[in-house]
Amino acid sequence: MGKVAIVKCSEYEEKLVDGKVREAIGLLGGIENFISKGDTVLIKPNVLRASSPEAHVTTHPLVVKSVVKMVQEAGGIPTIMDMTWVGSLHSTKKALAETGLMDVGKELGVEVKGFEENGWVKVKVNGKIFRELYAPKFLMAADKVISLPKMKTHLEGIITGAIKNWFGCVPMKFRRIGHSMSIDEIADAFVDVYLMREPDLVLMDGVVGMEGNGPINGELKKVGLLLAAKDSVELDRTMSKIIGIEDVPMLKRAKERRIGQGEIEIVGEKIEDVITPFKKPVTVAHKIPKTFRRAMMAVMGSGLEINKSKCTKCLDCVKYCPVTAIKFTKWPEIDKQKCILCFGCAEICPVEAIEITASPVKESLQSLRKFLKL
Ligand code: SF4
Ligand code: SF4
Structure with a gap:
């Protein structure tokens, strides 16, 4: 018991x-x-x-x-x-x-x-x-x-x-x-x-x-x-x-x-x-059809981008990534299918060349949600 x-x-x-x-x-x-x-x-x-x-x-x-x-x-x-x-x-x-x-x-x-x-x-x-x-x-x-x-x-x-x-x-x-x-x-x-x-x-x-x-x-x-x-x-x-x-x-x-x-x-x-x-809690989110919400998440999702003007090609991010999602050819490249968005590479990059991006759509929806207290 x-x-x-x-x-x-x-x-x-x-x-x-x-x-x-x-x-x-x-x-x-x-x-x-x-x-x-x-x-x-x-x-x-x-x-x-x-x-x-x-x-x-x-x-x-x-x-x-x-x-x-x-x-x-x-x-x-x-x-x-x-x-x-x-x-x-x-x-x-x-x-x-x-x-x-x-x-x-x-x-x-x-x-x-x-x-x-x-x-x-x-x-x-x-x-x-x-x-x-x-x-x-x-x-x-x-x-x-x-x-x-x-x-x-x-x-x-x-x-x-x-x-x-x-x-x-x-x-x-x-x-x-x-x-x-x-x-x-x-x-x-x-x-x-x-x-x-x-x-x-x-x-x-x-x-x-x-x-x-x-x-x-x-x-x-x-x-x-x-x-x-x-x-x-x-x-x-x-x-x-x-x-x-x-x-x-x-x-x-x-x-x-x-x-x-x-x-x-x-x-x-x-x-x-x-x-x-x-x-x-009062929520309307789950009344929206699932397929539509999936599409919304795709649009709203955050991601990562390599800023080539900052990157020194040290390869730390390639060595760090726990799922080997970063390949290096001329520059490090992130495979978005493999990436688990742990943001570890962005944290370890010594020159802050890996930037976390959030789409303007996501930001506006977040403000709207905050405003509506949803
Ligand atoms: S850790 Fe930063 S500087 Fe080093 S290769 Fe990756 S992106 Fe470039
Ligand atoms: S966020 Fe994590 S999983 Fe994605 S590329 Fe960077 S270290 Fe790899």
Whole structure:
């Protein structure tokens, strides 16, 4: 039988959060149940974009800090890693600083990095959508992995909890594939990526969540809870009951695929005592026919271009590319069919000759979407 811990935590005050994180993990048997001395431990919060902790778009740094301290006390060697929705190291580094995670790392002597920094490794998955994915090398190599999602709603996933937190582990190409599918296919894609390397422990920051049109433009919702579990699906099933949104495609797909469907023992607070109904996201995106959306994605998609006036032909990009998508004849050339949009070549180019391009159509649609709060 699975176990999900529900603990009340009324505000982001350091001592309070630290005590409550310890209480939640303690209800699952303590950190020693998950971490052994000498384990390398990847801690993945939700660092969707560069925004301050007060915006509540990302996992709060105090929650991350407490988990890092507990891992250190258990003798583990933690590293905090994530990647933004833009999927470039520049944006990830900015986000890791703005969200307060760099400060956590400095204070506790822990590395804070973007997934892009350690490169990617090909992973076979027995998925419904994906048979093969590229995963961060560190994710696949770490002895233990801890997921720290944020309690929010999501325009495409309906909720962004523990399963969806894992979609942030794959390069842009796979995430873009997801955004051009039907809602059921997207749900399967989320589950496929989650199965690539399931976390060993999940702790959800639900002190202040987000309802409505999350994960960025929703309305803040004070929930006052932390949830913890070993199993991400069981945690999301519990979250969906608490927020009163149980019609969640990725949870339905997980059920049909018999993933995380054991009985759940709730420890700590009872679900019925902490019910906090959330507004559902309102989206029109999935009413647009799939073929039309695929065509739109093709037009809107970002890409990479080599700026020949800057390139010194050092070949670093050719050597780096994890999928050998860069050929060198007279100049480096990117094979767009092979490229997984990890943006690693753009990051390592010593003269910034590889430029990330976004079409004007994409930019105008993004502004329109922001304006309409879609
Ligand atoms: S890394 Fe930059 S400078 Fe070197 S070959 Fe590639 S594009 Fe040119
Ligand atoms: S070409 Fe660049 S962005 Fe594309 S997969 Fe290779 S390193 Fe990544």
